[in-house]
Amino acid sequence: MRRWFSPVLACVVLAANGVARAETTFTAHRSQFTDEKAVFATVESPKEIPARARIGGSVASLAVRQGDSVAEGHIIAVIGDDKLTLQIASLDAQITGLEAQLAQTRVDLTRAETLFRQGSGPKTVLDQAHTAEDVATSTLRARIAERQVLLQNVKEGQVLAPAAGRVLTVLVTPGSVVLNGDPVATIGQLPFMLRLRIPERHAVFLKPGDPVRVDTTEPGAGNGAVGTIDLIYPRIEEGRVVADARVGGLGDYFVGDRIRVWIDAGTRTGFVVPAAYVLTRSGLDYVLLRQDGGRQIETMVQRGDVRAGTDDVEILSGVADGDVLVRP
Numbered sequence: 001m002r003r004w005f006s007p008v009l010a011c012v013v014l015a016a017n018g019v020a021r022a023e024t025t026f027t028a029h030r031s032q033f034t035d036e037k038a039v040f041a042t043v044e045s046p047k048e049i050p051a052r053a054r055i056g057g058s059v060a061s062l063a064v065r066q067g068d069s070v071a072e073g074h075i076i077a078v079i080g081d082d083k084l085t086l087q088i089a090s091l092d093a094q095i096t097g098l099e100a101q102l103a104q105t106r107v108d109l110t111r112a113e114t115l116f117r118q119g120s121g122p123k124t125v126l127d128q129a130h131t132a133e134d135v136a137t138s139t140l141r142a143r144i145a146e147r148q149v150l151l152q153n154v155k156e157g158q159v160l161a162p163a164a165g166r167v168l169t170v171l172v173t174p175g176s177v178v179l180n181g182d183p184v185a186t187i188g189q190l191p192f193m194l195r196l197r198i199p200e201r202h203a204v205f206l207k208p209g210d211p212v213r214v215d216t217t218e219p220g221a222g223n224g225a226v227g228t229i230d231l232i233y234p235r236i237e238e239g240r241v242v243a244d245a246r247v248g249g250l251g252d253y254f255v256g257d258r259i260r261v262w263i264d265a266g267t268r269t270g271f272v273v274p275a276a277y278v279l280t281r282s283g284l285d286y287v288l289l290r291q292d293g294g295r296q297i298e299t300m301v302q303r304g305d306v307r308a309g310t311d312d313v314e315i316l317s318g319v320a321d322g323d324v325l326v327r328p
Helices: 007-016 082-118 123-155
Strands: 025-027 030-044 048-052 057-062 075-080 158-160 165-170 183-189 193-199 211-214 226-237 240-247 258-274 279-281 284-290 296-306 312-317 324-326
Touching (some): 048 158, 082 123, 193 226, 193 258, 211 240
Antiparallel strands (some): 025 324, 030 193, 030 258, 057 075, 075 158, 165 183, 211 226, 211 258, 226 240, 279 284, 284 296, 284 324, 296 312
């Protein structure tokens, strides 16, 4: 039988034997990079604002419950006061009587003016009629103004949300008696932010505008949400510095949720190499070092964390400056 050997098959055989394999190398150099510190932060509202009653009375109706989202000016509750209703009814009766009295004074004034023009009435009677008409008009206006004040008090029985946000607590129930200025509910202002409590020895490296990275293991963090330090409080509490950070995607429901975040903790030097040059076997990490003459040796290294946003890893020990690593 006639035999033949394909050139394609020859290339496959040579590649399988490692004849045409290209060598990829990386030279390790000591570099300076920003170190990170893991701290816990809590989701907080920038401001927790109480929605207060503007009049005293009893809670007639309650329009929200914990967790509801409200806009600015949204009605939280309605407070009623029976005395206001009685006072309005009393003023309505007074206004009706004053309107009748004003109508009579105007009739008297018209009669006095007619008699005075005909020369049959004295000037004093005309002046008295003018005065009576002015007094009746002023008294009616005063009662109408008093009624408007009472109507405004009734309108102020509506407890309004002072800002857009979420209802964190409701402090009353329908029928509760409240006084002027009593809180009815607490509104957590949106958007929520992170409140960090950082050990004071690390806080010296922190400043407004520094990046904050949410740990990728946190639920909903995805590839790691990133924000910035917005405010650093000047008071140290129990050995910790409090700071606020603005981070997108925190959600707008749970307040007090604990999240692990990474912050800048100063700079240091070290070795950072691509993760592809580190191989792990039996729980130990190794790299291939190329020696003079092209010889390769395998050496054990101590592996650090993966650098955020890259595929590089930090090598804590086992590599020296200028070592040439070979990709396995």
